[in-house]
Amino acid sequence: xxxxxxxxxxxxxxxxxxxxxxxxxxxxxxxxxxxxxxxxxxxxxxxxxxxxxxxxxxxxxxxxxxxxxxxxxxxxxxxxxxxxxxxxxxxxxxxxxxxxxxxxxxxxxxxxxxxxxxxxxxxxxxxxxxxxxxxxxxxxxxxxxxxxxxxxxxxxxxxxxxxxxxxxxxxxxxxxxxxxxxxxxxxxxxxxxxxx
Numbered sequence: 001x002x003x004x005x006x007x008x009x010x011x012x013x014x015x016x017x018x019x020x021x022x023x024x025x026x027x028x029x030x031x032x033x034x035x036x037x038x039x040x041x042x043x044x045x046x047x048x049x050x051x052x053x054x055x056x057x058x059x060x061x062x063x064x065x066x067x068x069x070x071x072x073x074x075x076x077x078x079x080x081x082x083x084x085x086x087x088x089x090x091x092x093x094x095x096x097x098x099x100x101x102x103x104x105x106x107x108x109x110x111x112x113x114x115x116x117x118x119x120x121x122x123x124x125x126x127x128x129x130x131x132x133x134x135x136x137x138x139x140x141x142x143x144x145x146x147x148x149x150x151x152x153x154x155x156x157x158x159x160x161x162x163x164x165x166x167x168x169x170x171x172x173x174x175x176x177x178x179x180x181x182x183x184x185x186x187x188x189x190x191x192x193x194x195x196x
Contacts, residue, residue: 005043007033009054012047055119062092063123067130085127086150086182090174093158117151124150146185153181 011033015024024047030037044050066088078084124147157177 004033004035004039005053007035008040008043008050012050012054052115052119055116058096059120059123062089062096063127065092066127070127070130080182082185083178083182086185087178089124089127090154090178090181093154094174113152113155116155117148120151121147149184150181153177153184157181 008029011029012024015029015032026037026040026047029047030040033040040050044053066085069088070085073084121144125143154177157173157180161173161177
């Protein structure tokens with residue numbers, strides 16, 4: 001099962017280098033992955049379903065990498081956990097992006113923002129709890145709104161960079177995006193602290 005999924009993911013990414021997302025059919029994907037259509041449907045209901053699974057796995061991997069960075073700093077914790085976690089998450093995005101700009105643009109356009117937030121919510125919550133960023137007594141809707149803000153900001157800023165055809169130096173973009181995102185999270189946290 002794992003090999004089939006990996007073959008589908010790899011085939012999907014290869015196809016995205018040549019075609020737009022809407023042009024990729026299950027038949028084409030199955031042929032590229034060297035499986036039959038029935039095998040595809042044993043794993044997924046649709047290509048959208050497969051892309052959602054890909055993004056969920058990516059979110060989990062990124063969160064695990066951020067958690068590893070936090071563990072590595074256990075003896076010398078960062079002064080500002082929000083800044084550290086946001087910068088680490090953007091670094092993980094950077095690692096995912098390198099050399100895959102066309103594929104990533106098409107992957108991002110394929111999944112609605114709401115579904116993307118769904119993919120990243122649990123991994124981000126895990127990081128927030130581990131880093132002590134999540135405060136007790138905060139209503140779930142505020143947490144969801146904060147996650148939507150962070151992810152929406154990340155995706156929006158990243159989308160601008162992609163649309164500019166990478167004319168903006170990526171390192172500068174990455175630092176600026178992390179500053180904007182962390183600043184917004186800090187402000188929300190401060191506002192919530194004032195109300196308690």
